[in-house]
Amino acid sequence: MAANNSVQTTTPRGSSLPNRNSQRSTLLKVVILGDGGVGKSCLMNRFVSNHFDEHSFHTIGVEFLNKDIEINGEAYTLQIWDTAGQERFKTLRTPFYRGSDICLLTYAVDDRASFRNLALWRSEFLYYADVEEGSTFPFIVVGNKVDVPESEKQVPTEEARAWCAENGDPPLVETSAKDATNVEAAFGAAVAAWARLEAKLDRPLIEDTVDLSKQQSPHRSSCCMPGTESNKVI
Amino acid sequence: MLAMVVKPVTDNSEIKVNKESSKKKKNQDKNTLSVINRDYSIMTDTTVRSDLQDRNLRNKILNRSRNSGGSSSSNSWSSYLVIHPEEVPAIWYNENWEKIERNHITDSVQLNSASITYCGPKRGFNWYFKIKHGILKNIKNKVYPAIVTGIQETDGGFFENLGTLLAEKAREQQQIEGPLPDNKDQAEGKQDDADDDDEEGSIEEPTEALLESDSDRDENEHAHNLVVESVGWNIEELYAALVYLAQHPVGHDVSNECGQEVLLNHLQQAFKIDNETHEQVLEETRNIEAPQMHLNVEVIEAKELVSKDANGKSDPFCALYLESAPTRRYNTAVKPGTLCPIWEEHFELPLEDTENDVLCLEVWDFDAAETVREKMSKVKDVKGGRGLMKLVREIAVTATTGSHDNEFIGRSRIPLKDIPVTGHTMWYPLEKKNKSKRRGVVRLRLAFSAEHNAQVAAQEHRHLLRILLLYELETSKVEKYCWCGRWSGPAEAIILQHSAQRGLLARNVTLAQWVEYSRVHQEHPLNFTVFNKLAVELLRPLENGLFSNDEIKIFWDATKKLLHSCLNSIRKIRRLAVGDKNAMVQLAAILGTLSTIITLNVPEDIDLFPEKMYGWLPEADGPRTDILQAIEQTVIQGGVEWFDHILKNNTPESDSDEDVLKYHIKMIQLIRADLQRAIEFHDKLFIKKINFPYARTLYIMYEKRICDICMIIIEDICARLKRIEVENNDDTELALGTTLFELYLTLQRYAILGQVLCAEGLEDMKIQSYYDWFRGGVAHWLDIAIYKALKRIDRAVEFDTLQPIDSTVQYSSSAVDTLTIFYQIKVFWTQLAWPDVEGSYTFIAKIIDDICKCSVAYADKMATKAETTTELEQIAEHQSSVYERKFEVSTAWCYAINNIDYIRTSIAPLANDLGLQSIIDALSENKTQQEADRCRATLQLIIDNATETVRNKIIELLEVVASKMTPAINRYLMEGAELIDTTSNAMDRLLHYLDSNLTTLHDNLNEDNFERVLLVIWEILSETLYELVNDNLEKRRPPSFYSNLHRTLHTLIRFFNLGADETANVQVLEKIEHLLKLHGLETAELIHRYSVERLQEQKNLDESMYGQLTVRAQFVDNSLNIQVLNARNLRPMDTNGDFIGKLSTLERKLHSKSKERLREGKTRKCDPYVKIKILPDEKFAQVKIPKTHVQKETLFPLFDEKFNIPLTAEQRGTEDAIVVFEVKDKDFLRTRFMAEAFLSFAEIPETTADHEIETLQQIHLKLSRPINKDSDVIRALEHRKGDNQAMDFVSKLNNKINSR
Structure with missing residues (x-):
């Protein structure tokens, strides 16, 4: 039940034929958060279409793209929601947090403020996604713009690592959407982190099926899953 | 609804x-x-x-x-x-x-x-x-x-409340609030209808429109006790004067109608004089002489006078006198030579007896004392015979008398008592004794006057007016705001007498009225139309400076009082009964009065709006004289007071958010109602009369206050809305959502009204960003909506019986219920009409994403539902035998699939209904095209994702259906295949099974889904077949098993009507077809198929590893002639050459090169010969197999041998017959197979007997060795363990392969 919204079959777009042999792939909702201007949209575009636009605009509210990837032999379809970082978009973006499977917290290595705000982003996400503080959720911290000269770098990797260690130890990936450094890796790490957590959560389920309370992964938004209830009834 | x-x-x-x-x-x-x-x-x-x-x-x-x-x-x-x-x-x-x-x-x-x-x-x-x-x-x-349905009830009609029901509510409210005002242009055109009937007339009836309520009293300037004030003046003196006036009336009119007694009585009562005093005064005044009156006469002009002179003209002049004093004559100037003289001369005749005297006016023709000679000189002017006669007579008269003799034209006698007391201008006819002929007419202006001090007279008149008016109001019991200047008879007579006898000018009288009416108005409000008229009359004298400074001062003092009343009325405008004609007339009069006053120059030393009276006006530095500004402030004050009144009289029922919101809605509605009244009834008047934007002023005033009270509370409530408890089924919070959006819509309408009313200054209004306050609320609502929607879908599916809702459609209730949810969400969104484009875009993205989620959830639920429903149905049908039990497609399945598909196809149109396009358009206008495109792409992607995901669900479900059919299909196929007897009915049963299920599917699925399921079933069928074949390969099935299946396959292909264009899983089909074909063949056929394949392989070879054989061949009639010419590049067979075959192609190539090098040093040769066989074996068993001679130690043997092989006609015609050339190495101990080449009959030319074989083209055949044991044919042969023929072949083949 826990994964009933995340596993869907997806078939390649455009084929009107049913393809019975299509791979079952896991559908994951990914949300990218971070200050305005740290390069969230660029990350997404680099990842999805391997394209980089030097002069991209502010994102309006949210943007959405799909991407199929394979991690450790498993097929995944990532539904990536890119959000607008500006404060004025806050009410517009927060409704999209609910039901996310993965959250990318991004900062720019040449922007200290964006790094400092990670904590705010993290708590905003937890609040609006209705995830309990302290529960394990697959966050991943992405330091973008590593292509800048060393002199302009304001957030040392060690510091970022230290922050992660103190905040639930999410994986840290330093990327550059501009020269495509580590972008795939970042998303890959995110999915891997999700898979690890999922495996952990599934294990007690197998071992101890009597305990119904564990059937729902705690990080999932229980609100949107009324089905669990009624299914129990049936 | x-x-x-x-x-x-x-x-x-x-x-x-x-x-x-x-x-x-x-x-x-x-x-x-x-x-x-x-x-x-x-x-x-x-x-x-x-x-x-x-x-x-x-x-x-x-x-x-x-x-x-x-x-x-x-x-x-x-x-x-x-x-x-x-x-x-x-x-x-x-x-x-x-x-x-x-x-x-x-x-x-x-x-x-x-x-x-x-x-x-x-x-x-x-x-x-x-x-x-x-x-x-x-x-x-x-x-x-x-x-x-009950579905809606399960969540308290959540979506309906916010969708259609909210819309309904909003519509109702809108109706209550009334329409928006027209555009300016239209309004202008319409203005003229209701105008101009605002003059007095029908205002006699009492009105309840109390412009100022009693509570205003304290605010009024201290009500003057008029009587007390009057006593300060010597009232008895005025009374005596008036009694005297009444006793000695002048002129016509009232005195005739009322009679002296009435007037005296009226006075006595008005002045509240006791009888004794009255008698006394009466006695005194009776003895006083009649008033020293004057008759003012203006002789204006005359016309149509009779001519007296010989020239047909006259030289007229007038003489005026009173009959009592005929000697005292007043003459006008002589106007020579005219019959219509204009004099315009004023005369003042002292009057002694105004009651009986008569004014006489005589017109004379002037004749100077001319000499006869002078007279005679006029002869040349004489016209006609009569004129001549006259002249002659004149001359004669002049000559006889020698003195002047003016000729009388005519006289008019005007009794003084016929002259109206107020005076008049009139044409009077002239008469002459004994002459009936018209003598002409004279126009006179006649008026009485008395010699009095003008100031005293004016003051007297004011006091008189005051006393009479108070009495008038008291006796006739006139309601407030009703007296419109009409006096009772006696009062009017007295006033007229007074003004006439005191010689007051019209403007003095008007001013006196203005002053006194204003004063009385304080105490007992009069109809404002009175003031409106007076103001107009006063306008000219004021503008032309005809009043003295003192008069101007008393005018403004009175005006000050009146202004207060006017402004107060405007302030209390809400007490007017809306639509009451009288009230509107009053308002029009007030505004008319104001409009007149506004045009006047206010003296600077007057404080028109003293703070004492206008506590509610904002403080000013000096004396305030700007009337228009005061009006504006008054209007605002009125609104503020109304607002406070609303505030005071309405309180939320409780402190709950719900009640607070309801309270705010009510507030705005009340305000809106007030504005609507202002727009409908008052605004036009204000604009027309004083060009004041009344409604707009009010709107702006209210706007600030609404924002002040609403913004904080809304933002607060929206912020607190965040969390909803999943377990909490309490609907209060959801109802709150409804109220919240009711308030939203109310504010929205208010904002829209502003856009109509205020063309400019909109940006400054906070109300225009009303939606911003609700942002959090909308986000929250969407959050609850998806939760509620999923819950409701659960119920809908639960209640669904998977029966079509009627015979025209092929979906069931839950699909409709689910779509209803979407529809309601859409209605909700449409109503919101979110003004901010970026917000709209994002919210729509969220809505579509949610709809997608719901659709997927629905599909999941539907699938489960279909399964359970079907299971239950089939258990109910008691299929006792396990063997007999087979899955039958139920209609429930079909409807489940149709339901999902119905939802799926609705997603995209629904999304478009949300207004996607207009938002994208707006984005490209406000932002860049690029950004708009990106947003469009995002939305499109979300929609596509949704439809795609749901379609996959459908396919999944179809697969489930098809796979449930698999066991039965499998069983039928097995049964059918196992029977040697092809007349078995197993196939029929399979087809029957398929047919009945497909019929169900066809009848109940829509076309698209049927096509889909057909494909899915076909795929599953073919796969089942494939697996069946593969599984049975190991089980030594007889060829008939496979050929049966093969036939079945063809039947099925026909059954499914899969044509060449069919895109079904062709590969699998081909594979099955191939397999079945092979396994269905007899062993000999199978063996020959191997040869055929080898022939094919040989043709596909690029380059031969094993050399090449050159031959010629021909058919002459039925005999086959073959000439084996030579072989080249044969591969030497060495003892340890086995390994070559194990190497990859590339390695082999390399190897062969090194071999050649090796050969140069130590040439290893072989002894080849060629053996000719014809396949298939069994057909050509009798044919003698020829072979060539052995050529010693060469890899390039030259044979050049001819063979003639006679064949029967039947053999010659064998299809696929192949000539095989086996190249062998003749060793000492044994011969070894080296390589072989294949030549099909089809490639051998048919020639006549005289055609020498040497003339034919050489045929180069690439040599090859059997290497592949993996072919299906060999596998099929290997499976035939009990078949000697097959086993022989396989072992021979193995020998060949291993022949190294």
Whole structure:
């Protein structure tokens, strides 16, 4: 039940034929958060279409793209929601947090403020996604713009690592959407982190099926899953 | 929504729904309720055919009544129909509808409070169908929100509340609030209608429009006790003067009508004088001489005078005198030579006896004392004979008398008492004794006057007016605001007498009225039309400076008082009864008065708006004289007071957010109502009269206050909305959502009104960003919405019986219920009309994403539902034998699939209905095209994702259906294949099974889905077949097993009607076909197939590893001639050459190169010869196999040998026959196979006998060795373990392969 919204079959777009042999792939909702201007949209575009636009605009509210990837032999379809970082978009973006499977917290290595705000982003996400503080959720911290000269770098990797260690130890990936450094890796790490957590959560389920309370992964938004209830009834 | 419940009535005319029984029935009735529901909840279904629906409905109802079998059945909910009153066909209004009390139905039917419920005339069911039919005709393609099912109740009609019901509420409110004002242009054109009937006239009746309430008294300037003030003046002196006036009236008019006594009485009462004093005064004044009056005469002109002179003209002049003193004459100047002289001369005649005297006016022709000679000189001027006669007479007269002799033209006698006391201007005819002929007319202006001090007289007049007016008001009991300047007879007579006898000018009288009326107005308000008229009259004298400074001062003092009253009235404008004509007339008069006053120059030393009186005006530095500004501030003050009044008289029922919101809605509605009144009734007047934007001023004033009270509370509530407890089923919070959006819509309408009223300055208004306050709320609502939607979908699926809701469609109730949710969300969104584009875009993205989630969830639920439903059905059918049990496709499955598909196809149109395009357009306008494109892409992607995901669900479900059919199919196939006897009916049973299931699918699925399921079944079928074949390969099935299956395959292909263009899984099909074909072959055929394949392989070889053989061949009649010429590049066979075959092609190539090098040093040769065989073996068994001689130690042997092989005609005609050339190495001990080449009969030319074989083209054949043991043919042969022929072949082949 826990994964009933995340596993869907997806078939390649455009084929009107049913393809019975299509791979079952896991559908994951990914949300990218971070200050305005740290390069969230660029990350997404680099990842999805391997394209980089030097002069991209502010994102309006949210943007959405799909991407199929394979991690450790498993097929995944990532539904990536890119959000607008500006404060004025806050009410517009927060409704999209609910039901996310993965959250990318991004900062720019040449922007200290964006790094400092990670904590705010993290708590905003937890609040609006209705995830309990302290529960394990697959966050991943992405330091973008590593292509800048060393002199302009304001957030040392060690510091970022230290922050992660103190905040639930999410994986840290330093990327550059501009020269495509580590972008795939970042998303890959995110999915891997999700898979690890999922495996952990599934294990007690197998071992101890009597305990119904564990059937729902705690990080999932229980609100949107009324089905669990009624299914129990049936 | 107004709704009408129509219900057929049978014998039991009394309608009562037993609550318990209806509850019990609820579940059973669900289906039929849905039937009804559907008609109103479906979005738009153009395919609805009312007649079909009708029939279907009829069946439903008939079934139902049969099922329940009693008269009580008519009371079940199944037979109610909820009808919007507008939809009831007109003719049915005439029928005897019966009203049903609401409480009888509320437990199943949720209706708006305004519902009217009816049930039909008592006449069985027919009426019901007719109505139904009529209604359906009306509602085709219309959208009707569902009200009736229980589904909505489960969450308290969450979506309806925010969708259609909210829309309904908003519409109602909008109607209450009234229409928006017209555009300026239109308003201007319309203005003229209601104007101009605002003059007095019909205002006599008392009005209740109290412009100023009693509570205003304290604010008024201290009410003057007029009587006390009057006493300060010597009232008796005035009284005496007036009594005297009454006793000695002048002129015509009133004195004649009223009589002296009446006037005296009136005075006595007005002045409240006791009888004794009155008598005394009367006595005194009687003895006083009549007043020293003057008659002012202006001789203006005369016309049509008779001519007196010989020249046909006269030289007229006038003489005036009173008959009492005929000697005292007043003469005008002589106007020579005219019959229509203009004099315009003023005279003042002292009067002694105004009652009996008569004014005489004589017109004379002037004749100077001319000499005869002078007279004679005029002869030349004489005209005609008569003129000459006259002249002659004149001359004669002049000559005889020698003195002048003016000639009399005519006289007019005017009795003084005929002259109106106010004076007049009139034409008087001239007469002459004994002459009846007209003598001409003279125009005179006549007026009385008295010699008095003008100031004293004016003051006297004011006091008189005051006293009389007070008396007048007292005696005639005139209501406030009603007295409009009309005096009673005696009073009027007295006033006229006074003004005439005191010689007051009109402007003095008007001013006196202005002053005194204003004063009295303080105490007893008069009709404002009085002031309006006076103001107009005063305007000219004021503008022209005809008043003295003192007069101007008293004018402004009075005006000050009046202004206060005017402004106060405007301030209290809300007490006017709206639409009361009198009130409007008053307002028009006030504004008219103000408009006049505004044009005047206010003296600088006057403080028009003293703070003492105008506590509510904002403080000013100095004296305030700007009247317009004061009006504006007054209007604002009025609004503020009204606002405070509303605030004071309304309080939230409790501190709950709900009540607070309701309170705010009410506030805005009240304000809106006030504005509407202002717009409808007052605004035009204000603009027309004083060009003041009344409504706009009010709007701006209210706008600030509304924002102040609403913004914080809304933002606060929205912020607190965040969390919802999943477990908490309490609906209060959800209702709050509804109220919140009611407030939103109320504010929205207010903002829109502002856009109409205020062309500029909109940006500064906070109200224009009202939606910003709600942002959090909308986000929150969307959050709850998806949660609620998923819950409701659960219920909808649960209640769904997977029966079509009627015969025209192939989906069931839950699909409709689910779409209803989406539709309601859409309605909600449409209503919000979110003004901010970026916000709209994002919210829409969220909504579509949510709809997608719901659709997927629905698909999941539907799949589970279909499975359980079918299982239950089939258990119920008791298929006892396990063997017999097979999956039968149920209609439930079909409807489940159709439902999902119905939802799927609705997603994209629904998304478009949300206004995607307009938002994208707006984005590209406000932002860049690029950004708009990106947003569009995002939205499109979300939609595509949704449809795609749901489609995958459908396919998944179809696969489930098909795979459930697999075991049965498998079994039939096995049965069919195992039988050697091809007449078995196993195949028939398979086809029958498929046929019955496919028929079910075909009948119940829509076309697309049927196509889909067909493909899926076909895939599964082919895969099953493939697996079946593969599984049985190991089981030594006889070839007939496979050939049976092969036949079946072809039957199935025909059955599925899969043509060449069919895109079905061709690869699998080919594989099966191939396998079945091979396995179905007899061994010999199979072996030959191997050769054929080898031939094919040989042709496909690029380059031979084993050298090349050159031959010639021909057919002459039935004999085959073969010439083996040579072989080249043969591969030497060395003892340890085995390994070569194990190497990869590339390695082998390399190897061969090194071999050649090796050969150069140590040449290893072989002894080759060629053996010729013809295949298939069994056909050519009798043919002698020829072979060539052995060529020693060479890899390039030259044979050049010819062979003739006679064949029978049958052999010659063998299809696929192949000549095989085996190259062998003749060793000492044994011969070894080296390589072989194949030549098919088809490649050998047929020639005549005389055609020498040497002349034919050489044929180069690439040599090859069998290497591949993996071919299907070999595998098939290997499977035939018991078959010697097959085993021989395989072992021979192995020998060949291993021949190294």
